[in-house]
Amino acid sequence: MRSDIRFGILGTGGIATKMSEALPLVEGATMYAVASRSQQQADAFAVRHGFEKAYGSYEALINDPHVDVVYIATPHNLHFSNTMMCIDAGKHVLCEKPFAVNAREVHQMIDRARDKGVFLMEAMWSRFLPHIIHAHEIVQSGQLGDIRLLVADFCIHRPMTNPKDRKFNPELIGGALMDIGIYPMFLAEFMLGSPLDQVAMAGLGVTGVDMNCSAVFQYPGQAQAVLYSSFLAESGTRAAIYGEKGTLLFDDFWFMPGNLRFVDAQGKETSIPFEKIGNGYQYEAAEVVRCIRTGLQQSEFMSWADSIRLIERLDAIRHQCGIVFPGHD
Numbered sequence: 001m002r003s004d005i006r007f008g009i010l011g012t013g014g015i016a017t018k019m020s021e022a023l024p025l026v027e028g029a030t031m032y033a034v035a036s037r038s039q040q041q042a043d044a045f046a047v048r049h050g051f052e053k054a055y056g057s058y059e060a061l062i063n064d065p066h067v068d069v070v071y072i073a074t075p076h077n078l079h080f081s082n083t084m085m086c087i088d089a090g091k092h093v094l095c096e097k098p099f100a101v102n103a104r105e106v107h108q109m110i111d112r113a114r115d116k117g118v119f120l121m122e123a124m125w126s127r128f129l130p131h132i133i134h135a136h137e138i139v140q141s142g143q144l145g146d147i148r149l150l151v152a153d154f155c156i157h158r159p160m161t162n163p164k165d166r167k168f169n170p171e172l173i174g175g176a177l178m179d180i181g182i183y184p185m186f187l188a189e190f191m192l193g194s195p196l197d198q199v200a201m202a203g204l205g206v207t208g209v210d211m212n213c214s215a216v217f218q219y220p221g222q223a224q225a226v227l228y229s230s231f232l233a234e235s236g237t238r239a240a241i242y243g244e245k246g247t248l249l250f251d252d253f254w255f256m257p258g259n260l261r262f263v264d265a266q267g268k269e270t271s272i273p274f275e276k277i278g279n280g281y282q283y284e285a286a287e288v289v290r291c292i293r294t295g296l297q298q299s300e301f302m303s304w305a306d307s308i309r310l311i312e313r314l315d316a317i318r319h320q321c322g323i324v325f326p327g328h329d
């Protein structure tokens with residue numbers, strides 16, 4: 001009988017909680033260990049979610065020989081150092097988005113994973129959601145004809161009550177683009193590939209991070225993607241892909257599990273429903289288990305090349321908008 005893949009989680013915040021709720025749905029995964037900067041916090045989290053081990057430092061979890069894969073659920077500034085530490089300890093890694101602060105760091109992470117023979121993947125969970133995969137199949141099939149326009153946003157009103165919060169703190173690599181704007185950028189890259197050209201603009205807040213960031217991508221054949229993100233406004237977080245033969249509409253909060261609708265050129269609408277199972281994070285975790293079991297170092301669905309393309313896009317947008325992270329740029 002094959003033994004389960006034992007997961008360890010770094011961090012006990014919002015996304016660590018979501019993953020802990022999802023892991024019981026993943027066949028072949030065991031919720032083994034959690035680590036926090038505080039032992040008390042780790043203990044409480046472990047009891048709440050049923051982890052076997054609770055560590056009061058990230059190093060302690062990484063040095064546990066029973067941990068197979070580490071899920072990095074820490075702020076953006078730590079992704080690179082946490083990942084490198086895990087790889088050096090021979091652990092497989094699933095690291096939250098954005099993979100690191102810039103392409104230089106991402107290349108180093110990938111090179112190190114390649115050298116050490118471990119699995120490494122960016123936790124772009126939307127890539128593994130059934131409706132996103134199906135939308136990609138529809139685009140690829142030609143059902144929409146030539147794509148003319150993709151519109152996607154991620155806007156959540158987040159008043160800056162605490163400037164030290166990871167979303168607003170430049171030391172933790174906050175800002176709308178890195179936190180939420182990455183999702184529309186991902187959708188455009190996944191559905192349409194890399195653009196020929198782009199323009200981007202951002203509004204910086206008092207802490208120096210971008211409070212909103214928008215971009216227009218231009219593709220061969222005159223297709224465009226219009227992408228925007230904001231902490232200053234609440235939107236439906238909508239996405240749509242317009243083609244010459246029809247339109248594909250995503251449910252609001254398109255990056256989460258949801259449904260699709262196809263509207264043909266005559267305006268006839270067809271629903272494409274998807275069964276909702278769990279919170280959706282189980283799909284990326286299942287991919288981690290599959291890849292590790294098959295001895296893959298990267299997933300072909302969220303590959304190292306995909307992560308490089310995405311971070312290069314973010315680098316280019318940041319450059320255009322003047323979003324700078326001292327110490328990283």
Ligand SMILES: NC(=O)c1ccc[n+]([C@@H]2O[C@H](COP(=O)([O-])OP(=O)(O)OC[C@H]3O[C@@H](n4cnc5c(N)ncnc54)[C@H](OP(=O)(O)O)[C@@H]3O)[C@@H](O)[C@H]2O)c1
Nearest residue numbers: 011012013014015016036037041073074075076096097125
């Ligand atoms: N995939 C998704 O849907 C999704 C959703 C939300 C966030 N994310 C990503 O997940 C990562 C974490 O986001 P989150 O929303 O879970 O953040 P969060 O709630 O603030 O949790 C981050 C955790 O990181 C640890 N940490 C280590 N150093 C820290 C520091 N200096 N300041 C604050 N926390 C620190 C803390 O755990 P300990 O105190 O226990 O060490 C904290 O609980 C980010 O990369 C974010 O972009 C992804």
